[in-house]
């Protein structure tokens with residue numbers, strides 16, 4: 275579904291921070307992306323959701339060569355990729371419901387078509403009681419789940435999550451992991467970037483390990 279072939283990345287005139295990355299995120303697969311701080315996880319995630327172009331090599335997403343995509347092709351491909359950012363990026367003046375519904379509203383969908391789906395998804399992530407709360411009153415874990423719901427509302431083919439358990443305690447981290455596994459069972463490919471060894475030990479999943487700019491894969 276997403277393929278990297280000999281991909282390299284450098285920022286400006288700096289050294290290559292990622293080198294010779296060749297791997298595939300397959301449909302309905304589940305994997306962790308890990309490696310020491312500064313190894314390039316966030317840079318790799320940004321390439322996966324087409325926010326950053328490689329300086330070398332080939333990336334294909336859903337069969338399309340990223341280098342040949344025009345600006346107008348991007349939204350329809352990005353829509354297939356849900357992203358949960360490390361800092362959540364919820365809009366402060368919008369409620370949980372409005373934040374989660376935003377991707378659909380931006381696409382011009384009518385509220386009556388999606389209202390129930392948004393409410394159901396918010397309940398699924400355990401935020402039913404927080405439907406009308408603004409981000410400022412949500413705890414870190416609640417914001418995390420609101421961000422996950424927003425990434426999922428448009429039923430992406432792949433979910434990318436950057437340190438999704440970075441701000442939560444161990445029981446909530448386990449709940450979030452169960453949520454990701456359930457999502458994966460229902461057909462979504464999942465990539466979780468994390469430092470959290472305890473989290474990775476809970477599932478026998480593929481690991482993509484970045485070190486010194488290169489990727490080692492443990493299937």
Ligand SMILES: Nc1ncnc2c1ncn2[C@@H]1O[C@H](COP(=O)(O)OP(=O)(O)OP(=O)(O)O)[C@@H](O)[C@H]1O
Nearest residue numbers: 285286288291309310311312313314315316317318
């Ligand atoms: N916009 C940028 N301009 C220049 N260098 C950058 C930029 N973003 C990242 N880098 C460099 O690229 C390397 C990889 O950074 P990246 O943020 O991808 O690592 P990471 O593995 O996600 O780190 P962490 O786990 O600490 O978030 C680092 O050496 C970093 O300094």
